[in-house]
Amino acid sequence: MSTVRVGVRCDAGPVRGVGHLVRCLALAEEFLARGHRVEFFGTVEQVGWAARQLADRGIPLHPGPERPDDLVATARRHRLDVLVLDSYELDPAGAGALRAAGVVTLAVVDGDTRGQDADVYLDQNLGATYGPLPGRLLAGTAYPLLRDRVLAARPAAPRPVTPVARPRVLAFFGGTDAFGAAPVLARVLLDTGAPMALTVVVGRADVGTELAALTPGPRQTLRPVDPTDELPALITAADLVVSAAGTSTWELCCLGAPAALVCVVDNQRESYRRVVAEGIVAGLGELPALAAAGPVGETARADATRTLRDLLDSPDRRAALAARGWSTVDGRGRARVADAVLALVGTGVPG
DSSP states (O other): OOOOEEEEEOOBBTTTBSHHHHHHHHHHHHHHHTTOEEEEESOBOSOHHHHHHHHHTTOOEEOOOOSHHHHHHHHHHTTOSEEEEOOSSSOTHHHHHHHHTTOEEEEEOSSOOTTOOOSEEEEOSTTOOOSOOSSEEEESTTOOOOOHHHHHHOOSSOOOOOOOSSOEEEEEOTTTOTTOHHHHHHHHHHHTOOOEEEEEEOOSHHHHHHHHTOOOOTTEEEEEEOOOTTHHHHHHHOSEEEEESSTHHHHHHHTTOOEEEEEOSGGGHHHHHHHHHTTSSEEEEEHHHHTOOHHHHHHHHHHHHHHHHHHHHOHHHHHHHHHHHHHHOOSOHHHHHHHHHHTTTTSOOOO
């Protein structure tokens, strides 16, 4: 196949977070590895780490068109064969306009297509189901989009049962921690009273200030770190990972990490419930309840504290979660998605 020109339309920022960009970056790495060209279109604001991911890979970033006619004009100007759309905010009519213009269109979705008329739909969440769609559906945990660094760190087998006197715990909540989960969950972790070496990824300065106010107990340490490309290495070194139920869920599974997740926003709720029900991760509840004052917050935090204490005390339970996650996500999702998209390029079939 000759070189295919792929465009990606997504945004990242302090409020939006970086989940859309990170999963699209993984797909971009797959296209680049196959010798194709990739360009990003959108806004990456106030998140230096995210902007560097594109620059380090030589991927151009252009302003992101919003309206359907502007998307089509941009695709024509850049001679795109494919456009990946990953946004909850774009006009849903954009996908159909691109498709009608002969651009192969992949819509990355999470439980709702928003009425987009695309050639291919990708929903990488466990148990995702839809009714009839105009294009092909790629759904479920055969399709998570994972970056090179994650795939390189995937162990050859699930980690064994490993008793440790002072577990290494990693807590991270996306590239920006847009909702301030880190201080809430760090406090819950320390309140278990269990010995631990806790590392927390600090996505924003105010989060770091709140963490600095926490006082670890006996045989507990708390180490804040900036967002880093070495996150997969931190994950594989940890005895327990506490994170949000977003796109990082599938990274944790692929890496075979024993994980406890918190539901941070509404659009994570269904996926969170499914992975907890399947025993792939432990569930810590929803962030608004965990951060609440009064009886609601006290009850939610007490429940999460018990769950975490059980995990910290039980290497067998941690190993069971690790094995279940490792077997759920094999790391070949992005290749399958790229195969499906490239199969439509040059077919002359408008969808």
